[in-house]
Amino acid sequence: MLKFIFHLTIVMLLLPFKLQAQMGFTMYPSEYQVKAKYLYNFARFVDWPDQTFSNPDSPFIIGILGEDPFGIDLDKTVEGKKIKNRNFIIKRFKKFNDLEYCHILYIGIDDHKKRKKFIKKLNDRSVLTVSDKKNFAQNSGIINFIIKDKKIRFRINFKAAQESNIQISSKILRQADIIHNQKNES
Numbered sequence: 001m002l003k004f005i006f007h008l009t010i011v012m013l014l015l016p017f018k019l020q021a022q023m024g025f026t027m028y029p030s031e032y033q034v035k036a037k038y039l040y041n042f043a044r045f046v047d048w049p050d051q052t053f054s055n056p057d058s059p060f061i062i063g064i065l066g067e068d069p070f071g072i073d074l075d076k077t078v079e080g081k082k083i084k085n086r087n088f089i090i091k092r093f094k095k096f097n098d099l100e101y102c103h104i105l106y107i108g109i110d111d112h113k114k115r116k117k118f119i120k121k122l123n124d125r126s127v128l129t130v131s132d133k134k135n136f137a138q139n140s141g142i143i144n145f146i147i148k149d150k151k152i153r154f155r156i157n158f159k160a161a162q163e164s165n166i167q168i169s170s171k172i173l174r175q176a177d178i179i180h181n182q183k184n185e186s
Helices: 002-023 031-045 073-078 112-122 158-163
Strands: 060-066 086-093 104-108 128-131 143-148 151-157 177-179
Touching: 031 060, 031 073, 031 104, 031 128, 031 143, 031 151, 060 073, 073 086, 104 112, 112 128, 143 177, 151 158, 158 177
Parallel strands: 060 086, 060 104, 104 128, 128 143, 151 177
Antiparallel strands: 143 151
C-alpha cells in the first residue's frame, strides 16, 4: 500500500508538467512572449498625437516588418484587449514597400543599413519603432530590446521619440536605459 501511495504521489507531482508540455505551455514564458507583453505595455504607456487616429475608436495597430519572431505570441497577448476603447490589430509586412501605417513597428530586419533607411523614411510619422537588433536605439530606433543580467530589458532613444512626436510615460522611462546621443553603426 505504501508503494502505491508513493507512485501515486509521483504521478500527481509530474502530471501538471506532462499536461503543460502536451498543451505547448512552459513554466516560464519564452523570450518573445515577454517581448510581446512589453509591446502591449508600450501601447498602454505611450501617447501618440491625436491625428494618428482617424476617429476615437480607430484600432491600435502593431506592425512587424521582416522576420516575425513572435509567431502567435503577440496575437495571444493582445487578443480581446483594448486601450482607450481601441481594439488591437497585428499586421505583418515582409518588405518596407508593403508597409501600411502602424503605431508600433517591430523591425526584424538584420541588415542595419536597411533598418536605418527605413527608420529615416518613418521620421515624419509618429511610429514607435522597436527591435532587438544590435545598436538599434543608438542608430535612430526608439526602443531596443536587450538582454542584461539574463533578463529582457530595453533602451530608449529619447531624442528619436521626441522627433517622432511620441510621449513615453515615466513608468516606461524608469525601466529603461536612456540613450541621449545617437551614433553610427559601423
